[in-house]
Amino acid sequence: MLNRREVLLAGAAASAALVSGCHSRGSHWLVLTDAEAHTLSALCDQIIPADEWPSASEAGVVTFIDRQLTGPYRRHRKTYRHGLEDIGNMALSRFGVELARASCAQQLQIAQAIEQQNPAFFELVRRHTLQGYYGSPRHGGNKDAVSWRMLGLAEPPLRGRAQYDFTAGPKA
Amino acid sequence: MKSVNAVVIGAGAGGGIVAKELATAGLSVVVFERGKWYTAHDCRKDDLRNQRTTVLGNAFGPDDDGNPRVLIDGKGNARQMLPSEGGYQNNAACVGGGTLSYGAQAWRYMPQDFRMRSTYGAPEGSSLEDWPISYDELEPFYEKAEYEIGISGDYSGTPFKGPRKRDLPMPPLPPNREFGILEPAAKRLGLHPFHLPMARNSVPYNGRGPCMRCRWCCGFACEVDAKNGSQNTVLPVALSTGNCELRTESMVTQILTDDRGRARGVSFIDSRGNQQEQLADIVVVSACAIESARLLLNSKSHLFPNGLGNRYDQVGRHLQGHHYTGATGYFDFETYDDVGPGASIAVTDYNHGTPGLHGGGMLANEFIRLPIHMIDRLPPGTPKWGLAHKQAMRQWHKRSIVIMGPTQQIPTATARVTVDPQVRDKWGIPVARIQGNVHPHTYDIGAVQAGRAEAWLKEAGAIHTVAMAGRPDSVSAGQHQAGTCRMGDDPRGSVVNKFCQVHDVDNLFVIDGSVHVTNGGFNPVLTIMAVAYHASDALVRNWKGTRFRS
Numbered sequence: 001m002l003n004r005r006e007v008l009l010a011g012a013a014a015s016a017a018l019v020s021g022c023h024s025r026g027s028h029w030l031v032l033t034d035a036e037a038h039t040l041s042a043l044c045d046q047i048i049p050a051d052e053w054p055s056a057s058e059a060g061v062v063t064f065i066d067r068q069l070t071g072p073y074r075r076h077r078k079t080y081r082h083g084l085e086d087i088g089n090m091a092l093s094r095f096g097v098e099l100a101r102a103s104c105a106q107q108l109q110i111a112q113a114i115e116q117q118n119p120a121f122f123e124l125v126r127r128h129t130l131q132g133y134y135g136s137p138r139h140g141g142n143k144d145a146v147s148w149r150m151l152g153l154a155e156p157p158l159r160g161r162a163q164y165d166f167t168a169g170p171k172a
Numbered sequence: 173m174k175s176v177n178a179v180v181i182g183a184g185a186g187g188g189i190v191a192k193e194l195a196t197a198g199l200s201v202v203v204f205e206r207g208k209w210y211t212a213h214d215c216r217k218d219d220l221r222n223q224r225t226t227v228l229g230n231a232f233g234p235d236d237d238g239n240p241r242v243l244i245d246g247k248g249n250a251r252q253m254l255p256s257e258g259g260y261q262n263n264a265a266c267v268g269g270g271t272l273s274y275g276a277q278a279w280r281y282m283p284q285d286f287r288m289r290s291t292y293g294a295p296e297g298s299s300l301e302d303w304p305i306s307y308d309e310l311e312p313f314y315e316k317a318e319y320e321i322g323i324s325g326d327y328s329g330t331p332f333k334g335p336r337k338r339d340l341p342m343p344p345l346p347p348n349r350e351f352g353i354l355e356p357a358a359k360r361l362g363l364h365p366f367h368l369p370m371a372r373n374s375v376p377y378n379g380r381g382p383c384m385r386c387r388w389c390c391g392f393a394c395e396v397d398a399k400n401g402s403q404n405t406v407l408p409v410a411l412s413t414g415n416c417e418l419r420t421e422s423m424v425t426q427i428l429t430d431d432r433g434r435a436r437g438v439s440f441i442d443s444r445g446n447q448q449e450q451l452a453d454i455v456v457v458s459a460c461a462i463e464s465a466r467l468l469l470n471s472k473s474h475l476f477p478n479g480l481g482n483r484y485d486q487v488g489r490h491l492q493g494h495h496y497t498g499a500t501g502y503f504d505f506e507t508y509d510d511v512g513p514g515a516s517i518a519v520t521d522y523n524h525g526t527p528g529l530h531g532g533g534m535l536a537n538e539f540i541r542l543p544i545h546m547i548d549r550l551p552p553g554t555p556k557w558g559l560a561h562k563q564a565m566r567q568w569h570k571r572s573i574v575i576m577g578p579t580q581q582i583p584t585a586t587a588r589v590t591v592d593p594q595v596r597d598k599w600g601i602p603v604a605r606i607q608g609n610v611h612p613h614t615y616d617i618g619a620v621q622a623g624r625a626e627a628w629l630k631e632a633g634a635i636h637t638v639a640m641a642g643r644p645d646s647v648s649a650g651q652h653q654a655g656t657c658r659m660g661d662d663p664r665g666s667v668v669n670k671f672c673q674v675h676d677v678d679n680l681f682v683i684d685g686s687v688h689v690t691n692g693g694f695n696p697v698l699t700i701m702a703v704a705y706h707a708s709d710a711l712v713r714n715w716k717g718t719r720f721r722s
Contacts (some may be wrong), residue, residue, distance in 0.1 A: 047557040072221075072228045072236070072256075111557075126557050131227055134543040134565070135220040139228070151543055151569045153387075153510060161385045164511050166346035 031069040031077060036084045037062055038100035040125070043087065046111040047129040053150045054143075056129050064132030064141030065125075076124060083121035087114055175451040176200040177715075179438050180458055181424045181467065184269020185697050186684035186704040187458030188402025189317075192409045193708035195416040199715065202450055203416065204440055206423045207233040207265035209403070210272060215395040217388040219544045223264055223273040223651075224391025226256040232273050232393070233265030238598025241462075244607035246645035252595060261493070261606060261649035263460050267420060270460075270651055271401025271697065275390035275515060275539050276371040278323045279694035280314050280702075283307035283334045284524045284531075285580075288690045292530040295613045299490050299585045300530065303689045304661045304670040307334045310702050313709070317701035322400040324374035329366030332520040344516075345374045345383060349509035350537045350573055351516040357632035358519055368518035368536050371400040371697070378405060389513040390539035419443075423599050427455055427471040427480055427680065435480075435680040441599050454711070457657075458684040458704075461491065462649060465589040465656035465686060466604040468667075481657065481674040481682070484664045488589035490655040492691050493648040495610055497618035497641040498535065498576025501629030502551055508570035514540030522624055523580070523693045529617050531580030533693030535625055538574035549574075551636055573632070575625040576640065578652065579618040580693040582611035587647050589656050608647050615643045652696050657686035672707035683707050 027034050044056035044065075056062075069077050087110060091099040095106050102110070115122040132141025134148075142148070145155040158164065177199035180187045187203060195201045210232060221228040229236055234255040243251050243259045253260040263270045284291050286303040294300040315338055317323075324342035327333050344367030347355075351367075358365035372394075373382045383398040397404055410416040421443035428449065430436045437451035457464045465488040469479035481487050518536035526532055546569050548556075554564045587608030595603045622641035629637045660666025663675035668687050674680040685691075685700045692699065 048562055049559050051559060051562065053562070068228065127227075129557075130547045131220055131544065134547060135227075136218045138218060139220060147543060147565075151566060153543070157387060158510065159384060159386065161346075161383070164385055164509075166348075166511075 029066050032062075032066050032080075035088065035098070036080070037066070038098065039084045039088050039091075040065065040080075042099045042102070042107050043111060043114070043125055044129045046107055047126050048133050054146055056133050058143075059133055059146050060141045060143040061129050061132035064135075064139050065128050067140045068128070073128070079121055079124060083114075083118060083125070086118065090114070173448060173450055175437070175453075176202050177452065178202075178454040178456060179204065179450055179452040180456045181438065182269065182457070182459035182463070182684065183267045183407060183418060184264070184402055184458060184460060184684065185271050185700045187456070188268070188271075188406040188410070189701055189704035190456050190458060190683050190708050190711075191416050192406035193705065193712060195410040195413040197712040197715065199415060201410065201416040202452070203407075203410070203418045204422045204424050204438070205267050205418065205420045207267065207420065209267040209418075209420050210393055212393060212395055212397045215388065215393045217392060217395070219542050222388075222391035225542070225544055226262075229256050230262060230264070234262070239265075240595055240597065241603050242592045242595050242605040244605065246609065250605075258650075259646070261462060261647070261653060263651050263653060267407065267418065268401045268403030271371070272393050272403050273391055274401070274651070274697065275513065275695075276399050276401070276697075277515065277536070277695040278318070278321070278325075278369045278371040278698040279534065279692070280334055280336070281307065281692035281694055281699050282332070282520070282523055285690060285692040285694075286310075288531065288580075291524070295530055295582055295611065297584060298582045298611045298613070300582055301658070301660065301665070301689050304659055305706070310699075310706060311336065313702040313705040314698065316705050317698055318369075321371050321405050321701060322373060322377045323369050323371055323698070325369030326367040327369065330364040330520055332364060332523060340369060342374045342377055345372070345385070345513075348511040348514065348516050350507055350514070353507055353573065353632050354517050354537060354575075354628065358517070358628060361628065361631050363519045363521050363628070365517050365519050368515060369698075370513065370515075372513065373398040373400065380404065383513065385511045385513075387510060387512055387540055387542065390515075423601070424467060425470070425599065425601050427457070427467065429471070429473050429475060429480070429677070433475045433677060435677055454679050454681065456681045456683055458682075460684055461653035461656045461686040462589050462604050462606065464682055464684055466591055468657065468682070469589075469591045470602055480677060480680060481667045483676055486658070486665065486667050488656050489585045489587075490583040490658050491587045491589055491606070491608065491647060491649055491653065492581045492583045492655040493650045493652040494578035494691060495581055495614050495618050495648050496576050497533075497579050497622045497625070497639075498538075498574060499622055499625035499629055499637050499639045500549055501573045501575070501626070501632065501634030502568055502636045503571045503573065503633055504635050505633075506570045507573050508541065510540075512540045514538065518577075519628075522621065526620065529620060530582060530613055531693055532617060533577045533579040533621050535575055535577040535621065535628070538576055541569070541572075541574070543569060546572075552638060573629060573634070575628055577621060577625075578691075578693055578695060579614060579621055581648060581691055582613045583655055583690060584608060584611045606647055606649065609645065610648045612643070615641070652685075652691065654685035654688035654691045654696055657682040658689045659687040660689065671710040672703065681707065681711065
C-alpha cells in the first residue's frame with residue numbers, strides 16, 4: 001500500500017496531469033468532459049482543501065462523481081453540465097482564466113459566489129464531494145481509505161472481537 | 173398451480189413467523205416475497221449504499237427504478253418519490269424484510285403502551301386508542317420471540333418494564349466505551365440504565381456465532397450472520413419442514429375473493445414477469461404497513477368496491493412510525509472506540525408518567541457512527557465546507573456521543589395510505605400515496621425527550637450539546653411504519669380483530685406492524701413478532717384439518 005507521502009505525490013502528479021491537458025486526446029472520464037473535470041476538481045478542492053491530508057480531488061472525488069453520474073446520479077447530469085458551465089464562465093469573466101488555472105484565492109471567491117447565486121447546485125456538489133471523500137473507497141473516492149485513516153479509524157478495519165480491549169473503560 | 177393451505181405475502185418480521193408456525197403445524201404454505209434473498213455475503217459494508225444511508229440507493233430494496241410512491245406534502249402538493257429518498261418512507265424489500273439490515277433493538281412495549289387512551293385520554297385531533305390485547309396476553313409470545321429469534325441484553329437494571337417470566341436467552345455484549353461513560357452519568361441523575369435488548373448473538377446461539385463488533389451494523393446485512401432476523405431463524409425452520417415454499421422476486425398484485433366474499437388466493441407476477449394465480453384456504457398479508465394497506469386497497473371486487481377490509485374506510489389510516497429525538501454531545505476526550513454495534517445503553521424511566529405528556533420514549537446511545545454520518549452533525553457554527561469543516565471532522569468524529577430514541581407517536585386518522593389514481597409501478601400496479609401529518613403533541617413529547625438527552629450528555633461530561641427535536645411538516649413512517657390496519661373490537665374503527673383476522677373476511681389476516689394501534693416508545697420489531705406468534709397460535713388452534721373455519 002502507498003504511504004501518505006506517496007499518495008500525496010501521486011495525487012499531485014494526477015492534478016498536474018489534469019491541468020496540463022494530458023487527457024485531451026482520449027478522455028478517461030465517463031460523463032464529464034476534460035474541461036468540466038478541471039472545473040469540478042477545483043470546486044471540490046475548495047470544499048475539501050488539502051492540508052496534511054489530501055484534498056478532495058487527490059482522494060478521487062472527481063472520479064467518484066463522474067462514476068455516479070453514470071448510475072444513481074444520472075438524474076443530476078444536466079445540473080452538473082449547466083452548473084459547471086456557469087462556473088467556467090464566471091471565472092473567465094472575473095479573472096480571465098479557467099477556474100482550474102485561477103489562484104486559490106480566486107477559486108475560493110468563485111466557490112463562495114456560487115454558493116450564493118446557485119445554492120441548489122453548490123449544495124449538490126458539496127454533498128457529493130463529502131460523500132466521495134468520507135464514503136466507501138469502492139466507489140472511486142476516499143482513495144486508500146485516506147479519510148478514514150485521517151479520522152484515526154483502523155484500516156484495514158479490525159475483525160473479530162478478540163482484537164478489542166473491553167476492560168479499558170473511558171478516559172477520564 | 174396446486175392450491176395450498178396458506179399464502180403469506182411478505183417474508184419479513186411478521187410473515188417469517190407466520191410461515192414457520194403454520195408450516196410446523198402441518199399446513200402447506202407459500203410465502204411470496206417481492207425482493208431477493210440476500211445473505212451475509214451481500215453485507216458489502218458500503219457506507220453510501222445500505223438501508224440507512226441510501227445516497228447511492230437501497231442495498232436491500234426496493235430499487236430506484238420502477239418502484240415509486242407519491243407523497244402529498246404539507247401544502248397538498250403531490251410528488252413522486254424514489255425508494256432511496258426519505259419521503260418514500262421505505263423499509264426494505266428482501267427476504268427478512270427490515271430484519272436483514274436493521275439495528276436489531278428488540279424491545280418489549282410496556283403495559284401502558286397497550287392502554288394509551290385509558291392511561292392518558294386522547295388529545296384533540298388524535299385517534300389515540302387502546303389495543304384490544306393486553307401486555308399480559310402478549311407476554312408469553314414476547315418470550316417465545318426472544319428465545320426463537322435470539323435476543324441478548326439485560327433488563328435487570330431497570331424497574332421500568334413489564335413483568336416477565338424468564339430472562340433474555342443471551343447475556344449482553346461486553347460494554348463499549350460509550351456505555352462506560354454514560355452509565356455512571358445516568359445513575360448520578362437517578363436514572364436506571366441497562367444493557368438494551370438486541371436481536372444479536374452475544375454468544376453462540378441457534379447454530380451461529382456471536383457478533384464480532386464491527387463498524388458496519390445498522391443498515392447492513394451482518395457479515396458473520398450474528399444478527400438475528402426472519403431470514404436466518406424462522407424462515408429456514410419453515411422451509412426445513414418441507415411444507416413451505418418461498419417464492420422470491422414475486423409480486424402479489426391482488427387478493428382474490430369468491431362470490432361469498434371469502435379470500436380464495438392471490439394473483440401474482442412471478443420472477444419471469446408472468447401473471448399467475450395461487451389459490452389457498454387462508455391468505456395472510458405481512459407486507460409492512462404501507463404495502464399491506466396498498467394491497468388491500470388494490471384488491472377491489474363487486475363485493476368489496478373500496479378494497480378488502482375497508483368497509484368503514486379504515487384501511488390505510490393511522491399511519492405512524494416514530495419521531496426520533498435526542499441530542500448530540502461533544503466531548504474533550506475520546507468517546508468513540510470503533511466497537512459495534514455501538515448502541516448499548518438505554519433508559520426507560522421516561523416512557524410514561526410525565527405530567528402533561530401523553531407518553532414519552534426510550535432513550536439510548538446511537539448505533540456506531542460511520543464518518544459519513546458525521547458530515548452534517550458537527551457543532552453549530554462549523555462551516556459546512558472548507559478547511560474548517562475538514563478539521564472539525566478530525567476534531568469531533570471520535571469525541572461525540574448521540575443519544576436519541578423513538579418518541580411515542582400520537583396517531584391521527586388523517587395520516588394515511590391510499591392508492592394513487594395515476595402512478596403505477598413497474599408491474600402496472602397503482603402505487604401507495606402517503607399523506608398527513610404527525611399529531612403536534614408528538615412534537616411536544618419529543619422536545620422534552622431531547623432536553624433529557626442533553627441533560628444526560630452534560631452529566632456525562634459533554635462540553636457542548638445540540639438538541640435534535642424538529643417539528644417537520646410531514647408524515648412519519650419509514651422503517652418503523654405501523655398502524656394502517658389497526659386491530660380493534662369494533663369493525664367500524666378497526667380493520668382486524670385481536671387475532672389479526674380481517675373483520676369481514678374470516679380467512680384473511682393482516683399480520684405485521686399494520687395492526688399496531690399505537691407504536692410504543694420503542695423500536696417495534698419484537699412487538700410485531702410477538703403479535704405474529706399470538707395470531708399464528710390462534711390460527712393453528714382454529715385450523716380444522718383441511719379447511720379453515722373461524
